[in-house]
Amino acid sequence: MKPIFLFLLLPCWSFSQFHINGVASQEAGPCYTLTPNQLFSAGSIWSPAKIDLRESFQAIFKLHMGCTDSGGADGIVFGFQPISTSFGQAGGGLGFQSLAPSLGIEFDTWQNDNYGDPEYDHIAISRDGDLNHNSAFSNLAGPVSADPGDPNIEDCAFHRVRVDWDPGQQLLQVWWDCKLRLSYSGDIVEDIFLGDPWVYWGFTAGTGAASNLQQVCLDYTTFFQQQPDVHICAGGRVQLEVSGSNYYKWSPAEGLDNPAIPNPVAAPSATTTYVVEMRDACQFPFFDTVSVFVHEDSLLVELGPDTSFCEGVPFLLDASPLNPVVAPVAYFWSNGFSGPAFPALESGTYRVTVSLDANCITQDWVTLDRIDLPGLELGPDIVACQEELLLLTAITSGAEQFSWNTGSFEPSLEIEAPGAYSLTVSNRCGVALDTVVVHFQKCESEIYVPNLFTPNFDGINDQVGPMGPEGVGTIVYFRIFDRWGELVFEANDTPLAPASGAWDGAFKGNPLPAGVYAYMLEVRFLNGRIVHKNGDITLLR
Numbered sequence: 349m350k351p352i353f354l355f356l357l358l359p360c361w362s363f364s365q366f367h368i369n370g371v372a373s374q375e376a377g378p379c380y381t382l383t384p385n386q387l388f389s390a391g392s393i394w395s396p397a398k399i400d401l402r403e404s405f406q407a408i409f410k411l412h413m414g415c416t417d418s419g420g421a422d423g424i425v426f427g428f429q430p431i432s433t434s435f436g437q438a439g440g441g442l443g444f445q446s447l448a449p450s451l452g453i454e455f456d457t458w459q460n461d462n463y464g465d466p467e468y469d470h471i472a473i474s475r476d477g478d479l480n481h482n483s484a485f486s487n488l489a490g491p492v493s494a495d496p497g498d499p500n501i502e503d504c505a506f507h508r509v510r511v512d513w514d515p516g517q518q519l520l521q522v523w524w525d526c527k528l529r530l531s532y533s534g535d536i537v538e539d540i541f542l543g544d545p546w547v548y549w550g551f552t553a554g555t556g557a558a559s560n561l562q563q564v565c566l567d568y569t570t571f572f573q574q575q576p577d578v579h580i581c582a583g584g585r586v587q588l589e590v591s592g593s594n595y596y597k598w599s600p601a602e603g604l605d606n607p608a609i610p611n612p613v614a615a616p617s618a619t620t621t622y623v624v625e626m627r628d629a630c631q632f633p634f635f636d637t638v639s640v641f642v643h644e645d646s647l648l649v650e651l652g653p654d655t656s657f658c659e660g661v662p663f664l665l666d667a668s669p670l671n672p673v674v675a676p677v678a679y680f681w682s683n684g685f686s687g688p689a690f691p692a693l694e695s696g697t698y699r700v701t702v703s704l705d706a707n708c709i710t711q712d713w714v715t716l717d718r719i720d721l722p723g724l725e726l727g728p729d730i731v732a733c734q735e736e737l738l739l740l741t742a743i744t745s746g747a748e749q750f751s752w753n754t755g756s757f758e759p760s761l762e763i764e765a766p767g768a769y770s771l772t773v774s775n776r777c778g779v780a781l782d783t784v785v786v787h788f789q790k791c792e793s794e795i796y797v798p799n800l801f802t803p804n805f806d807g808i809n810d811q812v813g814p815m816g817p818e819g820v821g822t823i824v825y826f827r828i829f830d831r832w833g834e835l836v837f838e839a840n841d842t843p844l845a846p847a848s849g850a851w852d853g854a855f856k857g858n859p860l861p862a863g864v865y866a867y868m869l870e871v872r873f874l875n876g877r878i879v880h881k882n883g884d885i886t887l888l889r
Contacts, residue, residue, distance in 0.1 A: 366393040366550070367433035370443070379565040382424060382443075382553035385414065389559070390443040394433035394550035399571050401428070401537050401545040407511045407569040408628055413457050413469070414560025415504035421458035421558035423469075426511060427451065428547040443552030447477035449541050453511060453522055453530075454479055455494060457502050458558065466491055468499035471522060473532045475540050489532040494524050502560060508629055526630035568592055568634060577639040578614075581647035584710030585615035587699075590636050593626035603640075614640050645708040646671055651700065656717040658777035662691035663716055667700040675704045682713075692716055720746040722773045724780040733791030733875045738763040740784070747773035747780075791874035793817045795844075797867060800886045803853035812885055813839070813850030814869055821873040823849045828885065829866045836860060844871060853887050862889045 368374065372391030373381050382391040399405065407426070414420045425442045429450035444452050454472045456479070459465045464481035472481060472490030481487045494501045501507060510523040515537075522530040537545045549571060553562040578586050589611040590596070598607040603616030614622065621639040628634060648670040657663035666689045667679055679688055682699040692698060699713035723745035732738045741760040742750075750759050753770040761769065763786050770783040793816050801812040814823055821844045828837040828851055839849035853860055869881040 365396055367396055368393050369433075372553075375563070377565070378567070379563060380551070381561065381563050382551060383555050383559065383562045385416075385559050385561040386555065387559050388556055390552070390554040392443050392550055392552040393564075394548050395571060396433060398430070398546040398548055401513070401541070401547060402515050403570075404515060405511075405513045405570045406634065407571070408567045408634075409509055409569075410506040410565040410567065411455060411509055412504075412506045412561065412563040412565075413455065414502045414562055416558075416560050417500045417502045419558050420502045420560035422554050422556060422560075423454065423456040423458065424551060424553045424562055424564065425455070426453040426509075426549075426551055428549050430541060430544060430547045433548055433550070441477070441479060441554055443554040445477050445479060449475070450477050451475055451488075451536060451540055451547075452477070452479070454490075455501075455509075456491070457560065458556075466493075468493045469501040470494055471524065471530050473520065473522070473530060488534065490530050492529055494529065496527065496529075506563075506565065510628070510630070510632065523630070523632075526632075567628070577641065579641045579643060579707045579709055580614075581643055581645050581704065581708040581710050583615075583646050583648055584642075584708075585613055586640065586709070586711050587611055587613050587713070588622065588624075588638055588640075590624055590626065593628065595625075595627040597625045598622055599625075616640055616642055618642055641707070643707045645704055647673060647677075647702060647704055647708055647710050649700070649702045649710050649712045651698070651712045651714040654715040654717075656719050657692070659718055659720045661777075662693055665690045665692055665698055665700070665714065667702055667712065669702070673704065678703045694718055719775060719777045721778040722746045722748075722775050722780045724771065724773045724782045726769075726771060726782040726784040729785040729787070731787045731789060732763070734788040735790070735792055736875060738786065740769060740786070742771050742773070742782070744773050744780075746775055746777075748775040749773065789874075790817060790820050792877060793820050793873075795869070795871050795879060795881060797869060797881060797883060797885070799884060800888065801853070802888045803859070804889060811850035811852050813848065814844065814871065814881075816844050816871075818843075818845040819874075820844060821871050824870040824872050824878075825868070826851075827868045829868075830860070831863060831865075836865070859889075860887065862887050 370391040371383055371389045372393055375381055380393050383389050411424055423442045425444040427444050427450055429447050452474050454474060457469045459467055463479055470491035471494050473488040474486050475488055476486055478486035481491055507525050512521045518533055518535050520532045551564045580586050591610055596608055596610050598604055598612055601607040603614055603620055604612040606612050619641045623635055623637050625633055625635055649667050650670055651665055668688045679686055680701045681690055695716055695718040697713055697715045701711050703709040725743040739760055740763050750757055751772045752761050766786050766788050768783055768785050772781045796815045798812050801809045803810045814826060823839060823842040823844055826839045826849045827835060830836050836855040837851040842849040865885045865887060867883060867885055871879045
């Protein structure tokens with residue numbers, strides 16, 4: 349088959365330019381929901397302008413037929429008709445039924461016996477809104493299984509569809525997931541549209557007593573405006589840009605900085621028409637063309653090389669012509685600014701289009717990286733445990749050099765002694781300083797519980813309890829039991845101190861007899877370590 353030229357969708361065209369009808373809605377980007385998963389509904393999207401079927405077209409899109417197989421319905425039609433941009437009926441007519449004159453490519457997921465539908469999900473080409481495959485007049489091609497390897501296409505996935513029309517050969521072809529599934533040969537303009545080649549195009553879908561989420565996402569099509577030709581001044585340059593592929597080959601390569609990328613910079617010395625070959629997900633080639641017209645007038649603009657600048661100091665981008673010009677100069681920056689010089693404050697790529705008139709235009713662009721002033725935070729003053737190594741680490745941003753008052757130049761510092769520690773961080777744009785004071789304290793010690801006490805009120809050994817340095821921990825519990833296992837004393841959540849958590853030998857205010865008593869102890873130190881102890885205490889009277 350001879351190649352069909354495709355004019356790729358570019359930023360000058362918006363996918364929102366459809367008439368949306370019924371329950372249809374636009375999703376993110378070039379995607380539309382034709383029917384949500386609801387019963388007895390119909391939705392459609394139609395182009396606002398007619399196309400000429402005397403011209404070749406190619407349409408590449410993705411269809412989502414839903415997630416429900418046996419209980420899902422009904423399907424989608426990719427159609428052409430000259431009547432209006434608002435059609436749709438629910439049910440097996442797929443929102444396309446009775447629309448005449450028309451041509452429809454049907455992607456059907458429900459078996460309607462009265463239409464002669466096969467058991468498998470299928471593709472067919474029909475005319476005049478009549479989807480009855482038993483009709484020799486309206487059924488032009490098919491039905492065939494959409495996927496030759498699987499009767500079900502309601503698999504919760506998007507499937508790639510490509511439709512080509514070649515009016516010279518009068519050949520219409522339909523691919524499903526990169527496989528040619530259906531062809532129709534006929535004079536569509538004369539036989540169906542009675543010699544009128546101008547038609548609307550769009551997608552319709554319907555549900556009835558069964559439903560599915562049915563969606564379409566457009567990738568490329570010749571129906572939309574091609575990339576406009578470009579006019580530049582002598583010595584000027586412009587960036588060409590296409591998308592939608594992972595393979596790009598521009599020709600001729602002369603005048604391009606890189607012919608194998610989607611957005612080469614074109615600076616031809618003479619008027620040149622460039623053709624870019626791209627490939628879709630099925631590796632089928634498609635093409636775009638753009639002519640770059642070079643005019644005699646000269647307009648030289650130079651924003652300079654990519655660079656960086658400091659926060660708080662605007663970087664002035666000056667697009668004033670480097671060569672003398674007499675005519676007024678117009679400026680259009682990518683951020684909407686319209687003057688010759690722009691003070692940039694943020695990182696990013698800045699593009700400017702400078703023109704003398706519609707035939708003398710040049711572009712330049714530069715990428716700027718803003719270097720932020722360094723940030724530093726050492727945090728509040730620290731009380732650390734002297735039994736552990738303290739690693740002081742700063743929270744920084746944009747820091748390139750580090751300098752501690754100890755002489756270290758590392759981001760972190762090991763602290764062994766109390767004192768004030770200062771850190772200075774810097775980059776080429778500034779300096780930041782912070783100081784933190786470090787104190788050390790004992791956070792853990794040995795705990796001792798005496799094994800003998802004499803609560804006789806003589807001021808000597810009248811109480812018994814855990815003994816350790818004050819402030820290093822907490823007595824979680826201190827429990828004392830008599831010889832029969834009865835709890836006679838308990839202290840909980842008491843700060844560890846010489847006079848805390850002590851037992852005076854009494855139970856409920858009554859002195860207990862001399863004897864041996866058992867204890868259980870749990871202490872939690874400041875560093876989080878838990879210590880358990882148990883043993884005997886002898887009470888003497």
